[in-house]
Amino acid sequence: xxxxxxxxxxxxxxxxxxxxxxxxxxxxxxxxxxxxxxxxxxxxxxxxxxxxxxxxxxxxxxxxxxxxxxxxxxxxxxxxxxxxxxxxxxxxxxxxxxxxxxxxxxxxxxxxxxxxxxxxxxxxxxxxxxxxxxxxxxxxxxxxxxxxxxxxxxxxxxxxxxxxxxxxxxxxxxxxxxxxxxxxxxxxxxxxxxxxxxxxxxxxxxxxxxxxxxxxxxxxxxxxxxxxxxxxxxxxxxxxxxxxxxxxxxxxxxxxxxxxxxxxxxxxxxxxxxxxxxxxxxxxxxxxxxxxxxxxxxxxxxxxxxxxxxxxxxxxxxxxxxxxxxxxxxxxxxxxxxxxxxxxxxxxxxxxxxxxxxxxxxxxxxxxxxxxxxxxxxxxxxxxxxxxxxxxxxxxxxxxxxx
Amino acid sequence: xxxxxxxxxxxxxxxxxxxxxxxxxxxxxxxxxxxxxxxxxxxxxxxxxxxxxxxxxxxxxxxxxxxxxxxxxxxxxxxxxxxxxxxxxxxxxxxxxxxxxxxxxxxxxxxxxxxxxxxxxxxxxxxxxxxxxxxxxxxxxxxxxxxxxxxxxxxxxxxxxxxxxxxxxxxxxxxxxxxxxxxxxxxxxxxxxxxxxxxxxxxxxxxxxxxxxxxxxxxxxxxxxxxxxxxxxxxxxxxxxxxxxxxxxxxxxxxxxxxxxxxxxxxxxxxxxxxxxxxxxxxxxxxxxxxxxxxxxxxxxxxxxxxxxxxxxxxxxxxxxxxxxxxxxxxxxxxxxxxxxxxxxxxxxxxxxxxxxxxxxxxxxxxxxxxxxxxxxxxxxxxxxxxxxxxxx
Numbered sequence: 043x044x045x046x047x048x049x050x051x052x053x054x055x056x057x058x059x060x061x062x063x064x065x066x067x068x069x070x071x072x073x074x075x076x077x078x079x080x081x082x083x084x085x086x087x088x089x090x091x092x093x094x095x096x097x098x099x100x101x102x103x104x105x106x107x108x109x110x111x112x113x114x115x116x117x118x119x120x121x122x123x124x125x126x127x128x129x130x131x132x133x134x135x136x137x138x139x140x141x142x143x144x145x146x147x148x149x150x151x152x153x154x155x156x157x158x159x160x161x162x163x164x165x166x167x168x169x170x171x172x173x174x175x176x177x178x179x180x181x182x183x184x185x186x187x188x189x190x191x192x193x194x195x196x197x198x199x200x201x202x203x204x205x206x207x208x209x210x211x212x213x214x215x216x217x218x219x220x221x222x223x224x225x226x227x228x229x230x231x232x233x234x235x236x237x238x239x240x241x242x243x244x245x246x247x248x249x250x251x252x253x254x255x256x257x258x259x260x261x262x263x264x265x266x267x268x269x270x271x272x273x274x275x276x277x278x279x280x281x282x283x284x285x286x287x288x289x290x291x292x293x294x295x296x297x298x299x300x301x302x303x304x305x306x307x308x309x310x311x312x313x314x315x316x317x318x319x320x321x322x323x324x325x326x327x328x329x330x331x332x333x334x335x336x337x338x339x340x341x342x343x344x345x346x347x348x349x350x351x352x353x354x355x356x357x358x359x360x361x362x363x364x365x366x367x368x369x370x371x372x373x374x375x376x377x378x379x380x381x382x383x384x385x386x387x388x389x390x391x392x393x394x395x396x397x398x399x400x401x402x403x404x405x406x407x408x409x410x411x412x413x414x415x416x417x418x419x420x421x422x423x424x425x426x427x428x429x430x431x432x433x434x435x436x437x438x439x440x441x442x443x444x445x
Numbered sequence: 446x447x448x449x450x451x452x453x454x455x456x457x458x459x460x461x462x463x464x465x466x467x468x469x470x471x472x473x474x475x476x477x478x479x480x481x482x483x484x485x486x487x488x489x490x491x492x493x494x495x496x497x498x499x500x501x502x503x504x505x506x507x508x509x510x511x512x513x514x515x516x517x518x519x520x521x522x523x524x525x526x527x528x529x530x531x532x533x534x535x536x537x538x539x540x541x542x543x544x545x546x547x548x549x550x551x552x553x554x555x556x557x558x559x560x561x562x563x564x565x566x567x568x569x570x571x572x573x574x575x576x577x578x579x580x581x582x583x584x585x586x587x588x589x590x591x592x593x594x595x596x597x598x599x600x601x602x603x604x605x606x607x608x609x610x611x612x613x614x615x616x617x618x619x620x621x622x623x624x625x626x627x628x629x630x631x632x633x634x635x636x637x638x639x640x641x642x643x644x645x646x647x648x649x650x651x652x653x654x655x656x657x658x659x660x661x662x663x664x665x666x667x668x669x670x671x672x673x674x675x676x677x678x679x680x681x682x683x684x685x686x687x688x689x690x691x692x693x694x695x696x697x698x699x700x701x702x703x704x705x706x707x708x709x710x711x712x713x714x715x716x717x718x719x720x721x722x723x724x725x726x727x728x729x730x731x732x733x734x735x736x737x738x739x740x741x742x743x744x745x746x747x748x749x750x751x752x753x754x755x756x757x758x759x760x761x762x763x764x765x766x767x768x769x770x771x772x773x774x775x776x777x778x779x780x781x782x783x784x785x786x787x788x789x790x791x792x793x794x795x796x797x798x799x800x801x802x803x804x805x806x807x808x809x810x811x812x813x814x815x816x817x818x819x820x821x822x823x824x825x826x827x828x829x830x831x832x833x834x835x836x837x838x
Contacts, residue, residue, distance in 0.1 A: 201764025209745030345606030364601030
């Protein structure tokens with residue numbers, strides 16, 4: 043057989059696989075039903091804020107766009123009663139609520155850019171989430187392709203990307219999909235490409251998309267200390283990376299005029315507030331304990347968590363945690379016998395950080411919502427695949443000899 | 446204290462923790478009231494009462510007595526539900542769809558005879574099956590992981606949404622999947638061919654469509670693992686026994702067959718299902734299949750008016766299974782695990798083609814078995830489980 047025909051034989055399945063991947067992904071994006079939650083209005087306003095200084099004008103243009111672009115019944119629901127009505131009628135009350143989201147500058151900046159390119163504002167908020175999901179799926183394919191041949195990598199990557207929490211996250215007009223994508227790119231560059239500069243850059247971007255991404259960045263940075271060189275950055279580089287994360291975190295918090303964690307907790311778990319700036323910022327431990335006890339008592343429920351209109355999460359986090367835990371045990375037990383123990387240790391460090399992140403985030407915000415844990419759902423299977431692939435590397439020579 | 450005692454003490458503590466958390470989930474589980482509960486109650490009564498009118502009367506009397514008023518009202522709320530409530534013959538006509546689950550309704554009858562209220566039996570059995578799932582996970586996982594790791598791993602696996610969802614429904618899905626999983630455990634993990642085969646055949650009496658998996662596994666083993674003669678023989682005998690059980694129980698139940706079930710599930714409910722056509726209309730079938738396929742993946746979840754019934758998690762688990770098969774192929778061993786993973790995936794696909802719903806409770810076996818088979822395969826390969834590699838060749 044000529045080399046040209048061999049090349050063709052190899053290329054055709056790869057091209058076909060790529061086309062299938064693009065077609066399925068495109069279909070998912072096309073059919074993703076957008077969730078029109080109230081946060082969408084906040085993000086629309088903040089994207090307008092990049093070009094409009096006057097809060098009254100931002101408020102007017104936000105609701106004007108929502109009224110024009112949303113179905114009437116959806117718009118009515120967003121302005122129906124309670125705090126929603128107040129924020130609709132009072133620009134100052136609306137404006138007072140925006141600091142809860144303003145720190146997510148990467149998301150609002152991208153929405154502004156997409157809107158400036160001619161996309162209607164409502165669609166722009168969802169478009170960025172969908173775009174982030176598409177990039178996430180492509181990255182999953184790239185990551186999986188490093189362990190599996192293309193004919194298997196296409197369906198496996200598509201299957202992993204279509205995990206319910208990830209598809210669900212793509213439907214929300216929030217910064218979660220973008221932050222998840224940025225973190226995943228960061229971990230990919232660190233673990234698969236050993237490019238720590240790119241890794242920290244993406245982690246900083248994830249903080250600019252969602253400041254609480256710093257939790258994972260710090261935990262991972264700490265876990266990396268246990269990994270031998272050269273599978274982790276030098277102490278100096280690690281410190282610089284973490285410093286960049288902290289600086290970006292503090293920077294966006296200061297820019298946003300954030301109210302802090304306790305007011306977010308109060309409006310999320312106690313009562314909505316028209317004037318969140320007046321809420322106490324000192325933590326009331328008794329109240330906090332009550333909320334934690336209440337949220338804990340609601341677990342595991344029937345496996346799914348719902349609001350009146352949407353599915354928000356599930357106990358899928360438990361089997362994924364189990365997978366991560368088993369991956370961690372597997373790494374610890376078999377690391378010594380692997381061809382590249384340092385590489386396995388690097389991945390185990392990320393699994394440990396992801397596992398530690400879960401309770402930490404839950405205690406800060408006691409909900410098992412898909413979109414808030416999307417990074418967990420995206421990372422765990424990829425890191426596991428990578429660990430298994432590395433663990434098998436050591437066994438390949440012996441297997442070949444046996445054959 | 447010696448090291449042995451310390452280990453026993455630690456394991457007992459872990460076991461107590463396991464029991465505590467499983468017990469907590471059971472105590473907090475809320476039964477989901479679907480109309481099928483009445484059918485299963487009636488079929489449990491049928492084991493001791495022959496007269497359809499009396500079965501109908503006692504079923505609704507028990508429901509009225511044991512359920513709250515709003516719950517009972519809901520069970521008679523729609524036009525069809527009302528008609529079945531008022532007309533024993535119409536109610537009786539519907540039972541033909543479920544009667545073949547004789548193993549399941551038989552256990553319900555026994556529970557009722559033991560003093561469990563009739564409406565409670567279905568949920569007791571679903572919850573009991575979930576507890577048994579958790580225990581089986583623990584037993585399976587502890588064969589491959591240290592006990593301290595097996596306890597949290599199995600607890601977490603047992604709390605997967607599809608398994609938890611199965612605890613709340615009054616259906617045979619959880620118990621049937623449990624018996625299938627126990628059969629897989631015996632055959633795949635313990636090489637106990639007789640016990641495993643018996644359990645697989647028994648599962649058909651709990652839910653007749655369990656036969657799809659039994660046949661899929663048998664065919665794949667015969668095609669790709671002929672060298673494992675004991676397993677081939679065992680599965681062949683099991684398939685024959687399962688087919689006998691399948692045809693026997695469906696004939697005994699006067700089952701209406703697949704196409705009538707398909708029609709009442711996807712086209713229109715019917716007060717007189719026996720009057721429906723039993724010859725498949727392929728045009729209608731493919732139109733339904735296409736409608737349902739085009740609605741996927743949506744937002745990742747499938748919902749009815751009242752609850753979440755399923756999700757795209759089946760895709761993800763299929764991805765795990767495929768990755769496992771590729772890795773196993775590359776490692777040069779564990780063909781048996783690859784065949785089992787393929788059988789689980791193909792059976793799920795076949796069931797979807799027959800009944801195109803990715804509802805959690807229909808695919809409990811897939812969600813329960815895939816992680817466990819992957820776990821044992823991965824640990825087996827990493828331990829260089831030589832004996833099985835020889836078998837595979």
